[in-house]
Amino acid sequence: MNDKSANQHPDIGHTIGEHNIQVLGLDIHQPVFAISAIFVVAFVVGTLLFQEQAAGFFVDMRTWITTKFDWFFIITADFLIIFCLAIAVTKLGRIRLGGADAKPKYSYPDWLAMLFAAGVGIGLMFFGVLEPVTHTLNPPIGIDPAHIDSARAVGMSAAIFHWGLHAWAIYAIVGLSLAFFCFNRGMPLTLRSAFYPLVGKAVWGPFGHFIDITAVLATLFGLAVSLGFGAEQIAGGLHYLFDVPINNLTKVILILVIIGVALISVIAGLDKGVKRLSEINMGMAGALWLFVIIAGPTLVILNTIFNAVVDYVYYIPSLSNWIGREDSAFLHDWTTFYWAWWISWSPFVGMFIARISYGRTVREFIIWVLIIPSIIGILWMSTFGGTALDQLFTDGYRGVADSVPELALFKMLEQLPFTKFVSAVSVLLIAIFFITSADSGSLVMDTITAGGKMDAPVQQRVFWCVLAGLVATALMLGGGMASLQALTISIGLPFGLVLLVMCVGLIKGLREG
Numbered sequence: 001m002n003d004k005s006a007n008q009h010p011d012i013g014h015t016i017g018e019h020n021i022q023v024l025g026l027d028i029h030q031p032v033f034a035i036s037a038i039f040v041v042a043f044v045v046g047t048l049l050f051q052e053q054a055a056g057f058f059v060d061m062r063t064w065i066t067t068k069f070d071w072f073f074i075i076t077a078d079f080l081i082i083f084c085l086a087i088a089v090t091k092l093g094r095i096r097l098g099g100a101d102a103k104p105k106y107s108y109p110d111w112l113a114m115l116f117a118a119g120v121g122i123g124l125m126f127f128g129v130l131e132p133v134t135h136t137l138n139p140p141i142g143i144d145p146a147h148i149d150s151a152r153a154v155g156m157s158a159a160i161f162h163w164g165l166h167a168w169a170i171y172a173i174v175g176l177s178l179a180f181f182c183f184n185r186g187m188p189l190t191l192r193s194a195f196y197p198l199v200g201k202a203v204w205g206p207f208g209h210f211i212d213i214t215a216v217l218a219t220l221f222g223l224a225v226s227l228g229f230g231a232e233q234i235a236g237g238l239h240y241l242f243d244v245p246i247n248n249l250t251k252v253i254l255i256l257v258i259i260g261v262a263l264i265s266v267i268a269g270l271d272k273g274v275k276r277l278s279e280i281n282m283g284m285a286g287a288l289w290l291f292v293i294i295a296g297p298t299l300v301i302l303n304t305i306f307n308a309v310v311d312y313v314y315y316i317p318s319l320s321n322w323i324g325r326e327d328s329a330f331l332h333d334w335t336t337f338y339w340a341w342w343i344s345w346s347p348f349v350g351m352f353i354a355r356i357s358y359g360r361t362v363r364e365f366i367i368w369v370l371i372i373p374s375i376i377g378i379l380w381m382s383t384f385g386g387t388a389l390d391q392l393f394t395d396g397y398r399g400v401a402d403s404v405p406e407l408a409l410f411k412m413l414e415q416l417p418f419t420k421f422v423s424a425v426s427v428l429l430i431a432i433f434f435i436t437s438a439d440s441g442s443l444v445m446d447t448i449t450a451g452g453k454m455d456a457p458v459q460q461r462v463f464w465c466v467l468a469g470l471v472a473t474a475l476m477l478g479g480g481m482a483s484l485q486a487l488t489i490s491i492g493l494p495f496g497l498v499l500l501v502m503c504v505g506l507i508k509g510l511r512e513g
Helices: 003-007 030-049 051-068 070-089 108-119 121-137 148-163 165-183 191-204 206-242 248-268 270-295 298-319 328-355 362-393 405-413 419-449 458-477 481-512
Strands: 020-023 026-029
Touching (some): 030 051, 051 481, 070 165, 121 148, 121 405, 121 419, 148 165, 206 481, 248 419, 248 458, 270 298, 270 419, 405 419, 419 458
16 A cells, blocks of 8 residues: 555645644644544543433433334445445456555455454354344244244344344445545545545535544444443453452443553554454454364254355345334344444444455455355354254253343353363453454544544554543443443434445446546
């Protein structure tokens, strides 16, 4: 990646530095950095001062958005899958990010490890066991839970549905747009660049500031949700292993400690920090996956994987439809929340994917960002969820079914050999996923608030990493996960519109070459 492509657009003569100032060693884009930082700090202070009122407000806001705008989130997610696949199969898929002679900077394993660790690592650890069991016992789309085979099929499909093609299509649109306009058009690596074909030089004014500020807030609050889930599960693991109490104090301490560790990776940078941790993540996750296959009901797991692929494809149309649904609790509490969560995460994960995707073709990008992670999600859910379901229906073990969400993984491992050791390794793996999410998110917010620069001062990255930890802490205290989830949905709603408009800019830019 050359420095020019990240700092100047030759067609309009715009230089990022024109709007940047140096303050205390920071290289900041004036309106974006200032407004984002002030808003977030004020939000944190207000949430901590008025915890009870904040908790009630967040819960009411989540209920209103999920019930009134479920159709919007579902239509948006469905459309983005079709849009991505359509681009991949056309001649536009041959376009190479960075130009015809561009060479990828990262190998396939490194590329996959980083995008996966940044994207869904913590979530799969938290929900990989919980969701298949929950949705099997309470199946959506009108399936009778008494019909065990049908309930298991739709339950596994529903779990995969939330972590499969829809999630990664949302990420892919943002990542592809940013990568193309940065590496092929020499524009800054910020969300505003994707709108240049539509509004021209207006992207450098208030319109562009609004887009980037929204992206920073979406990244920060989306990251806070992930950190909250990670803190809850680590606390659950420590309680299971060492009887550490599960309370807000424990979770806050965990957030602060792991943010402190993440700062080391942030300071080390992309190649030395995030890349190495992501490689460790994928290695440990792969080892845990193989252990469960070997130590668990191997034949059942392999059969579950095969059936899950077929069932997922079969049930996608029903799960993707919002009309005439009677399973409103599933539709609103799970699907609508997930699509809003992925949308709010899309600036963060999309920009991070863009940074590491130089030299790939558009078709290659879509296959590896959309298809491969979805396959990994199927393998993971089928293995961990399939094992838990076999324990439930074959052995009558209700440890997972009756546990609190953060203990689901550990309750499943309880029935396998080397329980304490494997559970301890799982806690460490969750912590590392926690760290990679925090430091990659900090790199993204740093880039946006520096006007697209990919080499902003280290202390700027540190600032955003610390702020992410404070937001997660404030929201945890001001209503727990309910407040975290509500904030995600509230940011996801307006940013869903941004994504749809971004599709128009992307297709126009790709056609122009």
